[in-house]
Amino acid sequence: MDGKIRLGINKNMGDLQNNVDDEMDLRRGPWTVEEDFKLSNYISTLGEGRWNSLARCAGLKRTGKSCRLRWLNYLRPDVRRGNITLEEQLLILELHSRWGNRWSKIAQYLPGRTDNEIKNYWRTRVQKHAKQLRCDVNSQQFKDTMRYLWMPRLVERIQAASASSTTGSAAKSCVATTTDQLVITSYDEGANNNTTNIDHLGLTSNPNGYVSNVSRETSSLKVSPGSGLTDYHMGSEVEKVETSQNLVGPQIMSPSQNYLDDKSGLLNGVLAVMQEESYPNLFENMNGMIPSYSDSFWNIGSDEDFWLLQQQQQQLLNHGSF
DNA sequence: AAACCTCGCAACCGCGACTCT
DNA sequence: GAGAGTCGCGGTTGCGAGGTT
Numbered sequence: 001m002d003g004k005i006r007l008g009i010n011k012n013m014g015d016l017q018n019n020v021d022d023e024m025d026l027r028r029g030p031w032t033v034e035e036d037f038k039l040s041n042y043i044s045t046l047g048e049g050r051w052n053s054l055a056r057c058a059g060l061k062r063t064g065k066s067c068r069l070r071w072l073n074y075l076r077p078d079v080r081r082g083n084i085t086l087e088e089q090l091l092i093l094e095l096h097s098r099w100g101n102r103w104s105k106i107a108q109y110l111p112g113r114t115d116n117e118i119k120n121y122w123r124t125r126v127q128k129h130a131k132q133l134r135c136d137v138n139s140q141q142f143k144d145t146m147r148y149l150w151m152p153r154l155v156e157r158i159q160a161a162s163a164s165s166t167t168g169s170a171a172k173s174c175v176a177t178t179t180d181q182l183v184i185t186s187y188d189e190g191a192n193n194n195t196t197n198i199d200h201l202g203l204t205s206n207p208n209g210y211v212s213n214v215s216r217e218t219s220s221l222k223v224s225p226g227s228g229l230t231d232y233h234m235g236s237e238v239e240k241v242e243t244s245q246n247l248v249g250p251q252i253m254s255p256s257q258n259y260l261d262d263k264s265g266l267l268n269g270v271l272a273v274m275q276e277e278s279y280p281n282l283f284e285n286m287n288g289m290i291p292s293y294s295d296s297f298w299n300i301g302s303d304e305d306f307w308l309l310q311q312q313q314q315q316l317l318n319h320g321s322f
Numbered sequence: 323a324a325a326c327c328t329c330g331c332a333a334c335c336g337c338g339a340c341t342c343t
Numbered sequence: 344g345a346g347a348g349t350c351g352c353g354g355t356t357g358c359g360a361g362g363t364t
Binding site: 002029049050051052055065068071101102103104115119 | 348349350351355358360
């Protein structure tokens with residue numbers, strides 16, 4: 001995002017009539033300040049839900065759907081706006097790689113972010129890069145590029161920013177704003193052997209957990225055994241699903257509980273997942289392949305950037321081990 | 323300066339699932 | 344059980360702002 005924030009409000013009241021559905025006498029299009037005020041006021045006193053009747057009772061010539069959307073995506077007090085942070089980007093990439101376009105599900109793990117915002121982010125940024133790389137966003141090639149190139153690079157950048165923030169440098173920037181709102185994966189160490197745990201990333205784990213006893217290294221990055229996933233609990237839920245014989249009901253944790261208070265936890269969690277879950281050879285494969293410069297990898301723009309990325313992509317394809 | 327292009331995002335639409343009567 | 348009403352999700356569109364030619 002470039003920081004520009006628009007209210008989505010129709011400033012030209014003269015256009016109002018043009019947006020009225022003659023037949024139903026329902027308004028469409030951008031919301032006015034007055035409409036926002038009415039909706040917010042109504043919900044603050046009487047609560048949300050029953051959107052169609054709410055729209056009528058609040059005196060809004062809108063569909064219930066429209067009211068719901070406006071409230072959830074814009075007026076709700078806990079809606080966060082502004083740049084998607086690096087941590088959030090990382091989470092989105094990770095979660096999308098597992099769940100696909102399940103935007104609302106992904107949004108559950110990014111407090112304050114709406115499914116619409118995440119969806120927009122994906123379409124405007126991620127799909128753009130896929131297009132630039134001339135591959136389909138759903139192709140294995142693009143998924144590999146994301147997992148082996150973009151995500152590690154994001155991790156590098158987060159760590160770089162984190163390191164410089166702890167040394168008091170000016171580059172605290174993008175990670176500082178939302179740390180307290182991010183969630184981190186959990187791993188139930190009390191799992192019995194008949195149960196496969198699924199954390200909020202939807203990852204399956206064996207009874208020994210995600211994190212091996214071997215510390216692997218990638219470009220300037222070490223993941224300590226047992227860190228991250230085992231150290232934190234996340235908001236939302238931890239489900240247990242049936243494996244062979246028994247079925248255990250879902251364990252619900254409050255979404256407000258146990259938000260990440262340490263950036264390294266999130267990083268290590270996602271990293272451990274990246275290492276252990278799908279692509280155990282990832283970090284060996286990547287050794288020496290990813291340049292360690294901390295440029296703005298995500299903000300690919302120049303021809304040189306494309307060339308570099310395509311070279312790296314080709315290396316991945318030629319590597320042959322995945 | 324004006325026309326055109328690109329980007330980001332709010333809002334709408336269709337549809338399936340769910341709830342109520 | 345059937346039909347109507349409602350909700351929520353994912354896909355798509357339209358528009359304003361800023362950049363480029």
